[in-house]
Amino acid sequence: MISWLARRLIQAVAVVLAMTVIVFIGVNVIGDPVAVLLPPDAGEDERLRVIAAFGLDRPLWEQYFSFLGGALRGDLGRSFVFNEPALTVILQRMPATLELAIAAMLLAVLIGVPLGLYAGVRPNSRGAKALMAGSILGFSLPTFWVGLVMIMVFSVQLGWLPAGGRGQTAELFGMQWSLLTADGLRHLALPALNLALFKISLVMRLVRAETREVVPQDYIRTARAKGLAEGAVIRHHVLKNTLIPVVTIVGLEFGSVIAFSVVTETIFSWPGMGKLIIDSIHLLDRPMIVAYLMVIVVLFVLINLIVDLLYTVLDPRVRLEN
Amino acid sequence: MKQAFKSLLVAGLVLTGASLTAASLTSARAEPLRIGIGGAFTSIDPHFYNATPNHSVSMHIFDRLVDRAPDVSLKPGLALSWKTLSDTVWEFKLRPGVTWHDGKPFTADDVAFTYERARNVPNSPGGFGGFLRAVKKVEVVDPLTLRIDTGVPAPNLPRELAFVPIISRHVGETAATEDYNSGKAAIGTGPYKFVSYTPGDRVELTRNDAWWGAKQPWDKVTLRMITNPGARVASILAGDVDVIDTPPAGDLAKLRADDRVRVASTEGLRVIYLALHSQEPVPATITANDGKPLAKNPLLDVKVRQALSIAINREGLADRIMHKTARATGQWLPPGTYSYATSVAVPAFDTNKAKALLAEAGFPDGFKVTLFSPSDRYPNDAATAQAIAQMWTRAGVKTAVETLPWSAYTGRGGKQEFGIGLWGWGSPTGEAGYLLSNVAATNDAARGLGVFNYGRYSNPELDKQIVEALATIDDDKREKLFVSAIEIFAKTLPIIPLYTLDNAWVTRKGITIEPRRDERTLAVDARPAK
Numbered sequence: 001m002i003s004w005l006a007r008r009l010i011q012a013v014a015v016v017l018a019m020t021v022i023v024f025i026g027v028n029v030i031g032d033p034v035a036v037l038l039p040p041d042a043g044e045d046e047r048l049r050v051i052a053a054f055g056l057d058r059p060l061w062e063q064y065f066s067f068l069g070g071a072l073r074g075d076l077g078r079s080f081v082f083n084e085p086a087l088t089v090i091l092q093r094m095p096a097t098l099e100l101a102i103a104a105m106l107l108a109v110l111i112g113v114p115l116g117l118y119a120g121v122r123p124n125s126r127g128a129k130a131l132m133a134g135s136i137l138g139f140s141l142p143t144f145w146v147g148l149v150m151i152m153v154f155s156v157q158l159g160w161l162p163a164g165g166r167g168q169t170a171e172l173f174g175m176q177w178s179l180l181t182a183d184g185l186r187h188l189a190l191p192a193l194n195l196a197l198f199k200i201s202l203v204m205r206l207v208r209a210e211t212r213e214v215v216p217q218d219y220i221r222t223a224r225a226k227g228l229a230e231g232a233v234i235r236h237h238v239l240k241n242t243l244i245p246v247v248t249i250v251g252l253e254f255g256s257v258i259a260f261s262v263v264t265e266t267i268f269s270w271p272g273m274g275k276l277i278i279d280s281i282h283l284l285d286r287p288m289i290v291a292y293l294m295v296i297v298v299l300f301v302l303i304n305l306i307v308d309l310l311y312t313v314l315d316p317r318v319r320l321e322n
Numbered sequence: 323m324k325q326a327f328k329s330l331l332v333a334g335l336v337l338t339g340a341s342l343t344a345a346s347l348t349s350a351r352a353e354p355l356r357i358g359i360g361g362a363f364t365s366i367d368p369h370f371y372n373a374t375p376n377h378s379v380s381m382h383i384f385d386r387l388v389d390r391a392p393d394v395s396l397k398p399g400l401a402l403s404w405k406t407l408s409d410t411v412w413e414f415k416l417r418p419g420v421t422w423h424d425g426k427p428f429t430a431d432d433v434a435f436t437y438e439r440a441r442n443v444p445n446s447p448g449g450f451g452g453f454l455r456a457v458k459k460v461e462v463v464d465p466l467t468l469r470i471d472t473g474v475p476a477p478n479l480p481r482e483l484a485f486v487p488i489i490s491r492h493v494g495e496t497a498a499t500e501d502y503n504s505g506k507a508a509i510g511t512g513p514y515k516f517v518s519y520t521p522g523d524r525v526e527l528t529r530n531d532a533w534w535g536a537k538q539p540w541d542k543v544t545l546r547m548i549t550n551p552g553a554r555v556a557s558i559l560a561g562d563v564d565v566i567d568t569p570p571a572g573d574l575a576k577l578r579a580d581d582r583v584r585v586a587s588t589e590g591l592r593v594i595y596l597a598l599h600s601q602e603p604v605p606a607t608i609t610a611n612d613g614k615p616l617a618k619n620p621l622l623d624v625k626v627r628q629a630l631s632i633a634i635n636r637e638g639l640a641d642r643i644m645h646k647t648a649r650a651t652g653q654w655l656p657p658g659t660y661s662y663a664t665s666v667a668v669p670a671f672d673t674n675k676a677k678a679l680l681a682e683a684g685f686p687d688g689f690k691v692t693l694f695s696p697s698d699r700y701p702n703d704a705a706t707a708q709a710i711a712q713m714w715t716r717a718g719v720k721t722a723v724e725t726l727p728w729s730a731y732t733g734r735g736g737k738q739e740f741g742i743g744l745w746g747w748g749s750p751t752g753e754a755g756y757l758l759s760n761v762a763a764t765n766d767a768a769r770g771l772g773v774f775n776y777g778r779y780s781n782p783e784l785d786k787q788i789v790e791a792l793a794t795i796d797d798d799k800r801e802k803l804f805v806s807a808i809e810i811f812a813k814t815l816p817i818i819p820l821y822t823l824d825n826a827w828v829t830r831k832g833i834t835i836e837p838r839r840d841e842r843t844l845a846v847d848a849r850p851a852k
């Protein structure tokens with residue numbers, strides 16, 4: 001276990017290092033931030049001042065190593081447009097994205113798993129067929145379109161829910177959460193549902209497929225033969241054995257929701273990290289882009305670690321040493 | 323029982339008192355105003371970043387020495403009057419009795435401090451130095467009199483000072499950008515006081531009852547950042563906000579027909595134009611019809627420039643591509659603005675004459691060009707470029723279009739990599755000199771001329787006219803010089819102007835807003851409809 005963890009950590013550091021190189025070179029070839037940021041009337045003296053202030057007059061390798069040195073001390077650079085440490089800006093936005101991701105994944109699991117189980121256990125029932133057909137819609141309709149339709153219907157036509165933005169927040173653990181207020185939940189409902197739609201379909205289809213594989217197995221037949229109630233068979237034997245791939249997918253999807261909820265955040269004006277990275281790319285705010293991608297890489301490494309650990313809980317046969 | 327009666331009585335009294343105060347508050351109109359802003363504002367520090375959304379936010383909290391009406395004419399701000407003592411010295415008389423949001427009095431010393439600080443904000447990605455370039459020395463004569471020495475004649479000084487928000491010495495001296503964002507240093511003299519700022523999301527403000535200007539109808543103002551145009555329109559239709567700026571051109575017709583909202587628009591100060599590479603050698607993207615290089619750059623020939631200009635159906639662009647949100651122009655300011663040349667008409671669309679001009683210039687069969695355009699910077703920029711390409715091709719100049727995202731476009735354009743590029747230029751000063759000196763004058767970094775002359779066009783006759791105008795203090799004389807510069811411009815075409823963009827706002831029914839030429843979105847321009 002310890003040696004496994006150590007190996008994983010070394011791998012993680014290598015991945016992060018490789019990412020810093022790729023990202024750093026990448027952002028340095030896509031255009032000139034000074035040309036984007038400078039106001040139209042700025043003169044040459046102003047231009048040179050900005051270039052020097054951002055350290056863009058130094059060679060790339062020098063910029064890279066000073067970034068690396070800063071990163072070791074927890075300083076991922078200073079945002080060009082906010083004039084605040086990039087990490088601070090990201091952490092300010094994190095609760096908004098986290099709660100959106102948590103709400104969406106909760107919806108996906110709470111709706112997707114039971115429906116998938118049902119469709120797997122009774123594959124020929126009409127309900128199961130309807131669910132499968134519906135899930136195709138959930139897969140194939142583009143998120144941005146569904147989001148816009150939801151806004152048109154629920155906000156503009158019916159006026160039930162706000163069209164966007166984050167509601168009132170309350171403080172918990174020193175961060176601002178809108179999950180804790182009624183107004184916040186009203187604002188959260190549409191974007192969370194929008195983001196969850198694809199995941200619900202995904203989880204449902206996955207659980208259904210796994211269930212269909214597990215149900216004909218000998219141990220299920222044995223469980224039934226020894227007289228266990230059908231509910232208990234499904235809860236203890238079917239569900240538990242379908243969950244390993246589900247946990248993997250949910251973990252990865254959770255990461256991608258946090259990292260790439262750009263579309264939903266933009267449509268619903270949700271002030272999270274997805275919107276931040278898009279705005280930063282538009283303004284070529286290099287330190288912001290680099291810091292963001294670093295945070296995301298670390299996040300994915302952590303999620304994968306947790307997923308691997310969860311396997312051992314779900315299936316005692318899994319050994320981490322291998 | 324007696325005890326209960328007594329407490330009931332007390333409660334009743336308290337309630338009457340409470341309802342009385344509530345009544346007196348509502349009589350002084352207490353309504354919140356929620357504004358959805360399309361641009362991304364990045365700081366509360368008024369001198370950190372010179373960009374329109376940041377200006378919109380800071381103009382609520384801070385005042386300027388000189389203020390601008392929605393039609394960009396100048397009016398008194400923190401200065402009641404100003405005059406020149408000589409060609410290079412200006413005297414400003416300040417408004418008496420103005421106080422900061424923290425109650426301290428405003429004096430000329432605060433202005434002197436501001437003009438020092440505004441040019442030296444650490445890490446600013448584009449600051450206010452440009453507006454203060456003319457300010458050489460600031461002298462505080464007495465608490466309400468200020469003299470500014472400009473060294474050389476600077477007729478535009480009041481217009482430039484209208485961009486610089488005034489901060490106080492007592493708060494500003496020790497404050498960094500973070501202190502403004504946290505609200506600690508967000509102490510202005512303006513119509514609204516700072517309440518809170520959530521980066522990337524919103525700014526909350528409350529009315530400053532001690533403001534020197536007219537009494538404001540809104541007790542609270544929320545500025546929300548809604549950068550996606552579709553989301554902005556949905557928010558106003560759903561009633562989440564009361565005002566939005568920059569509605570997408572394609573939605574305007576529908577919004578005008580919707581009786582839940584009103585649309586207010588005015589001619590803006592931004593022109594969309596084409597910059598032609600005006601130096602040898604010939605850019606690689608301009609070739610003969612068979613793809614072979616040309617001996618000399620055809621764009622240097624004024625006949626070719628004129629041909630390219632009249633081959634464009636400007637009215638058609640404004641009408642169809644821009645959905646009537648733009649106006650065809652042969653110059654760059656809306657009619658009626660100071661220094662607009664009534665003698666210069668919109669170039670008439672004439673494909674045959676364009677062909678004839680090309681033949682006269684030695685290109686009877688035309689040539690081949692690539693028209694570069696950003697794809698995400700100006701409304702319908704790429705569509706405009708595609709339409710122009712078709713018009714030019716019809717006139718014999720075979721045109722291909724290449725579009726790029728702005729972040730990549732601007733860097734390449736700055737290095738003169740485009741033969742022909744589509745650009746926009748705002749003239750927030752509301753006078754012709756801003757474009758003439760930055761875009762049309764010969765590139766001369768040392769003198770700060772032609773900094774944005776992307777085509778590196780050069781015309782000494784025009785330069786002379788521009789330089790003379792820029793040094794003329796008398797407004798009427800300067801206007802005459804500008805007009806004759808625009809007449810030279812129209813004959814020689816340093817750039818090919820296409821159309822000016824309208825600025826539009828959408829408000830909920832029950833609210834009106836006075837549309838501004840300078841693109842700022844301000845609560846002081848909004849009123850409850852009668």
